[in-house]
Amino acid sequence: xxxxxxxxxxxxxxxxxxxxxxxxxxxxxxxxxxxxxxxxxxxxxxxxxxxxxxxxxxxxxxxxxxxxxxxxxxxxxxxxxxxxxxxxxxxxxxxxxxxxxxxxxxxxxxxxxxxxxxxxxxxxxxxxxxxxxxxxxxxxxxxxxxxxxxxxxxxxxxxxxxxxxxxxxxxxxxxxxxxxxxxxxxxxxxxxxxxxxxxxxxxxxxxxxxxxxxxxxxxxxxxxxxxxxxxxxxxxxxxxxxxxxxxxxxxxxxxxxxxxxxxxxxxxxxxxxxxxxxxxxxxxxxxxxxxxxxxxxxxxxxxxxxxxxxxx
Amino acid sequence: xxxxxxxxxxxxxxxxxxxxxxxxxxxxxxxxxxxxxxxxxxxxxxxxxxxxxxxxxxxxxxxxxxxxxxxxxxxxxxxxxxxxxxxxxxxxxxxxxxxxxxxxxxxxxxxxxxxxxxxxxxxxxxxxxxxxxxxxxxxxxxxxxxxxxxxxxxxxxxxxxxxxxxxxxxxxxxxxxxxxxxxxxxxxxxxxxxxxxxxxxxxxxxxxxxxxxxxxxxxxxxxxxxxxxxxxxxxxxxxxxxxxxxxxxxxxxxxxxxxxxxxxxxxxxxxxxxxxxxxxxxxxxxxxxxxxxxxxxxxxxxxxxxxxxxxxxxx
Numbered sequence: 001x002x003x004x005x006x007x008x009x010x011x012x013x014x015x016x017x018x019x020x021x022x023x024x025x026x027x028x029x030x031x032x033x034x035x036x037x038x039x040x041x042x043x044x045x046x047x048x049x050x051x052x053x054x055x056x057x058x059x060x061x062x063x064x065x066x067x068x069x070x071x072x073x074x075x076x077x078x079x080x081x082x083x084x085x086x087x088x089x090x091x092x093x094x095x096x097x098x099x100x101x102x103x104x105x106x107x108x109x110x111x112x113x114x115x116x117x118x119x120x121x122x123x124x125x126x127x128x129x130x131x132x133x134x135x136x137x138x139x140x141x142x143x144x145x146x147x148x149x150x151x152x153x154x155x156x157x158x159x160x161x162x163x164x165x166x167x168x169x170x171x172x173x174x175x176x177x178x179x180x181x182x183x184x185x186x187x188x189x190x191x192x193x194x195x196x197x198x199x200x201x202x203x204x205x206x207x208x209x210x211x212x213x214x215x216x217x218x219x220x221x222x223x224x225x226x227x228x229x230x231x232x233x234x235x236x237x238x239x240x241x242x243x244x245x246x247x248x249x250x251x252x253x254x255x256x257x258x259x260x261x262x263x264x265x266x267x268x269x270x271x272x273x274x275x276x277x278x279x280x281x282x283x284x285x286x287x288x289x290x291x292x293x294x295x296x297x298x299x300x301x302x303x304x305x306x307x308x309x310x311x312x
Numbered sequence: 313x314x315x316x317x318x319x320x321x322x323x324x325x326x327x328x329x330x331x332x333x334x335x336x337x338x339x340x341x342x343x344x345x346x347x348x349x350x351x352x353x354x355x356x357x358x359x360x361x362x363x364x365x366x367x368x369x370x371x372x373x374x375x376x377x378x379x380x381x382x383x384x385x386x387x388x389x390x391x392x393x394x395x396x397x398x399x400x401x402x403x404x405x406x407x408x409x410x411x412x413x414x415x416x417x418x419x420x421x422x423x424x425x426x427x428x429x430x431x432x433x434x435x436x437x438x439x440x441x442x443x444x445x446x447x448x449x450x451x452x453x454x455x456x457x458x459x460x461x462x463x464x465x466x467x468x469x470x471x472x473x474x475x476x477x478x479x480x481x482x483x484x485x486x487x488x489x490x491x492x493x494x495x496x497x498x499x500x501x502x503x504x505x506x507x508x509x510x511x512x513x514x515x516x517x518x519x520x521x522x523x524x525x526x527x528x529x530x531x532x533x534x535x536x537x538x539x540x541x542x543x544x545x546x547x548x549x550x551x552x553x554x555x556x557x558x559x560x561x562x563x564x565x566x567x568x569x570x571x572x573x574x575x576x577x578x579x580x581x582x583x584x585x586x587x588x589x590x591x592x593x594x595x596x597x598x599x600x601x602x603x604x605x606x607x608x609x610x611x612x613x614x615x616x617x618x619x620x621x622x623x624x625x626x627x
Binding site: 031 | 336338339341342343344345346348349350352353355356357358359360361363364367374423425426427429430431432433434435437438439440441442443444445446447448449450451454455456458459461463464465466469479501506509510513548551555558561562564565569582583586587590591596599600603604606607610611614
């Protein structure tokens with residue numbers, strides 16, 4: 001391309017556009033930055049007026065997030081000096097650490113259910129997507145549309161019969177129940193996205209392999225799967241993020257054993273109401289992995305969020 | 313022949329080994345591959361849907377599973393459609409839908425247009441802008457509740473600082489006038505990047521030569537914008553609106569964490585109302601009918617919209 005072009009924006013308009021976009025980006029980051037800062041504040045700094053930007057950072061929020069504490073008498077505190085750094089932090093409030101809080105458990109549930117349902121969605125989704133892409137399946141278009149339309153139901157509407165069904169089957173508040181449920185919701189996304197990725201792999205590769213004596217199945221996993229690896233990986237991240245973020249089913253169908261982090265974080269109560277630094281710490285730990293994944297995914301983001309309807 | 317993975321793989325595997333395994337027919341493989349997915353969808357989506365339809369004709373209550381269940385015909389549907397409270401929820405939902413889409417399209421398109429000027433570092437800033445939409449809506453709702461606190465919240469502080477008002481003089485979540493707007497603000501903050509990304513794809517799909525031709529014809533920039541840019545981006549924009557429309561019609565997690573439907577029922581969107589009926593008042597039959605009405609509404613509106621979208625695409 002020549003250095004002068006009618007479609008190339010002028011320097012001034014680039015500068016102008018850049019400034020506006022950067023200002024928007026900075027403003028939009030304020031809430032996120034604020035919540036991350038709040039995680040490192042003491043409870044009194046967190047609710048001070050005017051809001052404090054400069055403060056003495058403390059890990060109190062994180063300690064409170066992961067522990068339960070009890071108040072103790074002065075004699076007890078004097079007789080038992082603090083043993084660890086986190087013990088020392090809670091001593092300031094005449095408290096001792098009583099044990100771990102439920103957060104670790106809930107976070108682990110999010111990991112197990114997230115990865116479990118992602119694995120299952122990708123496994124089933126890849127097979128189905130390959131079949132839809134390569135074979136003539138009767139009513140394929142209708143089936144695909146049906147798979148998509150299942151996403152139009154409000155989750156609460158689906159939750160009513162699932163709630164009854166799970167109660168009958170003993171799947172309420174179990175990891176398996178949640179994994180199956182999230183797989184059922186995610187599989188539509190997985191099939192649509194993966195079909196798009198597999199459609200893009202030229203048929204010639206498989207044909208060559210078939211001529212060379214491969215069976216269909218060998219051609220599928222030795223030729224198609226390696227070619228679709230990037231697509232599979234980004235689809236997996238989308239499924240994982242969905243399961244990770246899901247709230248409605250989690251709050252209605254789980255209460256203890258299998259509860260994930262999103263319904264748990266807003267319920268972290270401290271002395272005199274919500275313990276905002278602990279809530280903020282929980283939110284930070286919970287949101288950070290998704291932010292990292294989003295940055296890794298940026299090239300396929302559009303495709304994932306539009307069910308493959310828009311491909312760059 | 314070129315060195316493709318297929319040829320490499322073929323060279324690596326002796327032919328006689330490959331021939332030993334008799335493969336399944338394509339037809340069998342197709343069904344084996346699709347079968348489990350269809351089964352799962354039937355179990356998790358279709359079976360529950362049919363069950364919901366069935367329940368919607370009954371007076372079943374899930375908290376009293378042993379009570380005798382009567383079929384009440386269409387009475388649940390009748391009661392919902394004549395209930396004036398539900399129309400209030402519909403209005404709240406319509407307000408939320410209209411304004412979120414309005415602001416997201418406006419800001420999202422503007423941002424995409426600016427990013428498409430290809431200034432230095434635009435990729436980096438795009439990635440930063442996109443972050444909010446990938447986060448958990450429930451957690452986002454929860455921390456915006458903190459930002460909206462009248463005395464201590466950052467949002468109130470900034471608005472007060474800019475307007476010179478007292479920060480405790482207005483409650484974003486506690487006032488009947490402001491609460492519907494506070495949920496619009498958070499949803500717009502979160503989802504504008506979505507519309508932006510789709511618009512950006514639309515803008516990037518316009519080939520340069522069209523603008524070059526327009527330039528040769530001496531069409532003004534403004535005219536180029538209205539006769540080339542807008543019509544070419546429109547199908548993309550409509551798609552974005554479709555996605556946002558469906559998503560926000562189902563909206564639950566973000567708003568339930570922010571306002572819980574309050575104050576009163578000013579931000580009680582249909583999904584939140586449905587949750588109350590189904591899981592707090594335990595009117596399962598009634599709530600099932602409600603769920604079906606919502607589903608049919610979304611499905612109907614979406615189908616009409618997709619037809620319109622296809623017409624625009626054909627042009």
